Amino acid sequence: MKLAPFQYAAPTTVAEAVALLGSCDAKALSGGQSLMPILAFRLAAPELLVDLKHVQGLDRIVIDATGVTLGAKVRWCDIEGDARLAVAHPLLAEAIKHVAHYQIRNRGTVGGSLAHADPAAEMPGIAVACDAVLTLVGPKGARKVAAADFFEGALQTCLAPDELITEVLLPVWPKARRWGFQEFARRRGDFALAGIAAFYDVDSEGRAANTHIGVIGASDRPRRLALAEAAFDGKPASPDSIAAAARAASLEVDPPSDIHAPADYRRALVETMVERALTHAAR
Secondary structure: OOOOOOEEEEEOOHHHHHHOOOOOEEEEEEEOOOOOHHHHOOOOOOOEEOOOOOOOOOOOOOEEOEEEEEOOEEHHHHHHHHHHHHHHHHHHHHHHHOOHHHHHHOEEEEHHHHHHOOOOOOOHHHHHHHHEEEEEEEEEEEEEEHHHHEEEEOOOEEOOOOOEEEEEEEEEEOOOEEEEEEEOOOOOOOOOOOEEEEEEEEEEOOOOOEEEEEOOOOOOEEEOOHHHHHHHHOOOOOHHHHHHHHHHHHHHHHOOOOOOOOOOHHHHHHHHHHHHHHHHHHO
């Protein structure tokens, strides 16, 4: 289907882009890997597309004492090609390998994925699991929003129509941290039917501490699994503690049934993915 008619603008600054977004029914265009199919199916028909390709300063990856900061225009291939991230944030580096196909990874962007808020997408899941903080810029200036508060439902966020995501900060990653990422899709590159991002630190007694377990594909938004975290936290990593966390995760999620998988199947997948992710982390 052909796209509905629209006007086009390509600002060079964030301020210009924000002003254009607030001027009418407008949509920001970054990688366009989600937006363009939506326009083609007439699920959206904005008056104006605001192309961010000429906006400077949004495509940087900064690694410093605060953590890893990804600009909104950073592409998946930029993350894949940055060897520093294998140490600075290995969980992010591993998760991005699962994003769609290389053609999509060459164009898709961090900000686009976060703003689109697909509940099965990897980047929103990493953001929530890792306690990321997003910077949003609008007519009144910049504001910081925790990833857990940013996502409000399937394809729904707290981003105002006249705001842009400019960057996301993933807090500093200790070198000794143990982590695992697992997801299951019908075909390589498809959205995950269920996926798990997990990490934990180890205390002086060899027990898991600061356990984080995030899920995608089994809820209306990415979220952490508090009961599964509690089942594992404070215990040495063992087959029993891992199985307890996995079982708690399966009981905690309330996935939908759809044409891709029934709820019970997704619930079983969550249990398996948690077990695999924590087993990988323990090794």
